[in-house]
Amino acid sequence: MRQNRALWLLDRLERTPRADSVIETLRAGVRALPLGRGRDALHGRWLGHPVHPLLVQVPIGSWLSAAALDLRPGRSREARLLVGLGLAAAAPAALAGAVDWAELHRQQMRVGLVHAMSNAAAVGLYAASLACRVRGRETAGRAYGFLGLTAVGLGGALGGHMAYRQASGANHAEEVPHVVSPGWHRVGGVEEFPAGTPVRRSVDDVPVLVVRESGGTIHALAERCSHLAGPLSEGTVADGCVRCPWHGSVFRLSDGWNVRGPATAPQPAFDTRIVDGHVEVRLRREDAGRPDADGRETAGAGAGAAQVRS
Template identity: 80%
Template sequence: MKQSRVLWLLDRLEREPRADPLIDALRAGVRSLPLGRGRDLLHGRWLGHPVHPLMVQVPIGSWLSAAVLDLRPGRSREAGLLIGVGLAAAAPAALAGATDWAELHHQQQRVGLVHAVTNTAAVGLYSASLACRTKGRNGLGRAYGFLGLSAAALGGMLGGHLAYRQASGANHAEEVPHVVTEGWHRIGAVEEFPAGEPVRRSVDDVPLLVVRELGGTIHVLSERCSHLAGPLSEGTVADGCVQCPWHGSVFRLSDGWNVRGPATAPQPAFETRIADGHVEVRLRHQDGGQRARSGGDTDRGHAGNGVGTAHGQAG
C-alpha cells in the first residue's frame, strides 16, 4: 500500500528547514512576552494537560454551528453572532497555542507554524464574513464563512498531526508505570551517587534520575522529562528540585511534582531504601506502595522515614 499523499507532505514539512530562521525569531518573541505566572496558566499546568486544545473548541464549535445556520435561509444574523463569538475566543486560544509552540522541537514547530498560518487565514476570512454581514451582503458573508471553515478544518488537521503523530503536549513519562515491574530493584552502591549531583541509572530499560542530598536523602525520579523527554540527569539540581535542560520545566525531587512548566504532568517518582550498602528503588503507587507509607513494610528499618527517600546509611 502506498503512503498517503497527505502524510508524505506532512513528513516533508517536518524535515523542511527553510523556515527555521523565522521560527527562531518568533519563538524568541513568544518567550520574551511578559506573561509571568500566566505562562504556566496558558500551558495548562493547573489542568494537568495543555489548555490550548480545550480553548479551541469554542471558535471551532461556533464556526461550525454558523455554517449549519448558513445552510438555512434567513439565519444569517444568528450565524454572524456565532462567528463573532468564535473570533473573540480565537485570540486567547492562539496565545495559549503560541506559548506551547515556543517550547517544542523544530520538527514540531515547522508543522505548528503552518497550523498557525491556516488558523490566521480562518480568522481573516471569518472577519471578512462578519464585515459583509453587517453591511447586508449576506451571500458574500456566507461564502467567506465557508472558506473560513475550510481553513479552520485544515488547521485542525495539522493540530491533530502535532498532537497525535508528533506527540506535542503528550505526557512523555506516561508509560513508566506500565513498564517498570513490581517490587524493589537494586540500582547501585550508595557511594556511586555523589552528593548533590544528578546520576542516571535504569530499571527495566526505564532511565532514572538519582540525586543524593548532602544529608543522605536519596531521591529517584523517571529521568525523561514528561514534557518532551528531555534528559533530567543533565539538568540543574537546586532547592530540592531539578530543572530540565531542554525547555526549563522544574520538578520537585521528593515526589516529582511539576513546579513550573512547560511540563503539565509530574515525573513518576520512586520509593528508595538502603539494603547492604546498595540503593534499591520501587515505583510509587504500585502494589505494596501504600503499605510502605502506612508502616506495614517489613523493610521499613532500611527504608528511611519518607516516601521516595533513603536516609541514614546513605551518608
Template identity: 85%
Template structure:
C-alpha cells in the same frame, strides 16, 4: 501499497528547514512575552494537560454552528453572533497555542507554524465574512465563512498530526508505571552517588535520575521529562528541585511534582532505601504518589524551608 499522500506531505514539512529562521524569531518573541505565572496557566499546568485543545472548541464550535445556520434562510443575525463569538475566543486560544509551540521540538514547530498560519487565515476569512454580513452582503459573507471553515479544517488536521503523530502535549513519562516491575531494584553502591550530583541509572530499561543529598537522603525520579523526554540527569539541581535542560520544566525531587512548566504532568517518583551500602529504588505505587496526590497534600511531605514551592517567584 502507495504511501498516503497527506502523510507524505506532512513528513516533508517536518523535514523542511526553510522556515527555521522565522521559527527562531517567533519563538524568541513568544518566550520574551512578560506573561509571568500566566505562562504556566496557558500551558495548562493547573489542568494537568495542555489547555489549548480545550480553548479551541469555542471558536470551532461557533463557526461550525454558524455554517449550519447559513443553510437556513433568515438566520443571518444568529450566524453573525456566532462568528463574532468565535473571533473573540480565537485570541486567547491562539495565545495558549503559541506558548506551547515555543517549547516544542524543531520538527513539531515546523508543522505547528503551518497549523498557526491556517488558523490565522481562518480568522481573517471569518473577519471578512462578518464585515460582509454587517454590510448586507450576505451571500459574500456565507462564501467567506465557508472558506474560513475550510481553513479551520486544515488547521485541525495539522493540530491532530501534532498531537497524535508527533506527541506534542503528550505525557512522555506516562509509560513508566507500566514498564517498571514491582519490588525493589538495586541501582548502585552509595559511593557511586556523589552528594548533590545527579546520576543516571536504568531500571527495566527505564532511565532514572538518582541524587543523594548532602544529608544522605536519596531521591529518584524518572529521568525523561514528561514534557518532551528531556534528560533530567543533565539538568540543574537547586532548592530541592531539578530543572530540565531542554525547556526549563522544574520538578520537585521529593515527589516529582511539576512546580513549573511547560510540563503539565509530574514525573513518576521512586521510593528509596539503602541496604548493605547499596541504593535500592521502588516505583511509588500508593495513592499518594506523584500521579495522585494533590499539591496541597504534598506540602507536608515534599517541601522544606519556607513552606513554599521553590523556583516560583
C-alpha cells in the same frame, strides 16, 4: 501499498528547514512575552494537560454552528453572533497555542507554523465574513465563512498530526508505571551518587534519575522529562528540585511534582532505601508507606527519603 500522500507531505514538511530562521525569530518573540505566571496557566499546568485544545473548542464550535445556520434561511442574525463569538475566542486560544509551540522540538514547530498560518487565515476570512454580514452583504459573508471553515479544518488536521503523530503535548513519562516491575531494584552503591549531582541509572530499561542531597536523603524520579523526554540527569539541581535542560520544566525531587512548566504532568517518583551500602528504588504506588514483607516501613508518598537497612 503506496504511502498516503498527505502523510508523505507532512513528513517532508517536518524535515524541511526552509522556515527555520522565521521559526527561531517567532520563538524568541513568544518566549520574550512578559507573561509571568500566566505562562504556566497558558501551558495548562493547572489543568494537568495543555489548555490550547480546550480553548479551540469555542471558536471551532461557534464557526461550525454558524455554517449550519447559514444553510437555513432567516438565521443571519444568529450566524453573525456566532461568527463574532468565534473571533473573540480565537485570541486566547491562539496565545495558548503559541506559548506551547515555542517549547516544542524543531520538527513539531515546522508543522506548527503551518498550523498557525492556516488558523490565522481562518481568522482573517471570518473577520471578512463578519464585516460583510454587518454591512448587509449576507451572501458574501456566508462565502467567506465557508472558506474560513475550510481553513479551520486544515488547521485542525495539522493540529491532530502534531498531537497524535508527533506527540506534542503528550505526557512522555506516562508509560513508566506500566513497564517498571514491582519491588525493589538496586541501582548502585551510595558512593556512586555524589551529593547534589544528578545521576542516571536504569530500572527495567527505564532511565531513572537519582539525587543524593547533602544531608544524605536520596530521591529518585523517572529520568525522561514528561514534557518532551528531556534528560533530567543533565539538568540542574537546586532548592530540592531538578530543572530540565531542554525547556526549563522544574520538578520537585521529593515527589516529582511539576512546580514550573512547560511540563503539565509530574514525573513518576520512586521510593528509596539503602541496603548494605547500596541504593535501591521502588516505583511509588498507591500502597506506598505500608510495611515491607519483613515488617519495615518504606519511604511513603511525598517522602522519597532513603531508609538504611542492614
